[in-house]
Amino acid sequence: AFNGTWKVDRSENYVKFMEQMGVNLVKRKVAEHDNLKITIEQNGDKFHVKESSTLRTKEIDFTLGVPFDYTLADGTEVSGAWEMEGDMMKGKFTRKDNNKLLTTTRTLVGGELVQSYNYEGVDAKRIFKTL
Ligand code: MYR
Structure with missing residues (x-):
């Protein structure tokens, strides 16, 4: 159901979230208008x-x-895993630099893919439409 190519349509509180993550102003400005596209191919658990x-x-x-390492777009390294809870993907990742x-x-709402983020008390969302 998550399969397909998704293009970010709008974000909620994403700049505040990046601030909390410690992303600097220049990177926040670029990341705010990053035209993010994600293509998801799911095959069972993979x-x-x-x-x-x-x-x-x-x-x-x-x-x-299954835990894996990932480098976020701002260079922050995290390690963690996704799990499925009902129809929702739930990811738990730990920053390697501070263990936070x-x-x-990720969840589908009315044909849109909604990705939520939380870091140290700040919540954000990015909402994607299918291409
Ligand atoms: C994926 O499924 O797309 C790969 C794993 C993603 C791991 C973490 C996603 C959180 C991204 C937060 C972006 C923050 C930028 C400062």
Whole structure:
């Protein structure tokens, strides 16, 4: 159901979230208008996710419940895993530089893909439309 290519349509509180993450002003300005596209291919427990934006392109393979390392677009390194809870993907990642938790979810709402983010008490959302 998550399969397909998704293009960011709008964000909520994403700048505040990046501020809390410690992303500097210049990177926040760029990331705010990053035209993020993600392509998701799910096969059972296995996912292939392709990310492309004005910041970078990147591909990752992961399996639900299996921890992996990932570098965020601002260079922050995290380690963690996605799990499925009902129809919702739930990700729990730990920053390698300070051991603090970054949680994220993906869910489909009315044909849109909603990704939520939480870091140190700040919540944000990015809402994607299908291409
Ligand atoms: C994926 O499924 O797309 C790969 C794993 C993503 C891991 C963490 C996602 C959180 C991204 C937060 C962006 C923050 C930028 C400062």
